[in-house]
Amino acid sequence: MRRKSGFTLLAVLILLGVFAYEYVLEEKEQTHIIVEGEKVKRNTNAYFLPTSTTGQIIHHNSYSLSYHEDHEQAEWVAYELKKSHLSSTNFKRPYFEVDKTVKTGAAHWRSYKNSGYDRGHLCPAADRSYSKEAHDETFLTSNISPQDHDFNSGIWNKLEQKVRYWAHKYDGVFVVTGGVLKEKMETIGEDAVSVPNQFYKVLIDNNNGPIKMIAFLIPHNDSDKPLHEFVVPVDEVEKLTGIDFFPELEDELENKLEASSNYKDWSFN
DNA sequence: CTGTAATGC
DNA sequence: GCATTACAG
Secondary structure, eight states: OHHHHHHHHHHHHHHHHHHHHHHHHHHHHHHHHHHHHTTTTTSHHHHTOOOOSSSOEEEOSSOEEEEEGGGTEEEEEEEEEOGGGOOOOOOOOOOOBOOTTOTTOOOOGGGGTTSSSEEEESSOGGGGTTSHHHHHHTOBGGGEEEEOHHHHHTHHHHHHHHHHHHHHHTTOEEEEEEEOOOSSOOEETTTTEEOOSEEEEEEEEOSSSSOEEEEEEEESSOOOSOGGGGEEOHHHHHHHHOOOSOTTSOHHHHHHHHHOOOOTTSOOO
């Protein structure tokens, strides 16, 4: 009797030891990840916000944006797309609303009417379908840009779907999207909303292994080319837009990641 | 999924 | 203006 309980105690102790050892290993790995991006995981939404060239950053509940009054649209829209955000829910499309939080006055949706261009979401409705409130919030005029319908439903839609695929595969990504806004562009409607000649998307992933980035720069035309042909270094988008995308990253890491147009870490399957 | 447009109240 | 329906890439 005594001998048996001795064995039991020993077995329990060994098991405890194994669990403790594994726990320490796990802790070590997590710490390692956090060190790479400092406070990255603590407040991702604020941490990854790009700089604004206009000084008008607006925080909505489900995404943030920097509004460019001259072009009557956002220069960037940024949000975290978590794996848990992905939803097959199909909410009914509401009407677009003028974003009243834009102090200089956001574009009116009538400026897009009969313009020949789509009201193209920058933050896609499908990326905020985890609640009706979040979904409907994407239908603000500060979140749209004039897009050719074939482009919007073609190559751009393909990219948006790929982002959702990556959010699922990599347990979330942080997304920044916008049109490249330049001095002279075609405009539409009474508000003279600029029609960008290129659109970009910049992604950063710090949830799955080593931190990684990827940037896309796509001409405002539909294309049959594979998406990976539109990959550019983040530096190139920064040069075109004047936006600094991840200013809070430690400089050495930021410089290294933003100079690369290597996409081997991102699965295109 | 991404959207526009016509119709009736 | 809002709701419903039809249609297209």
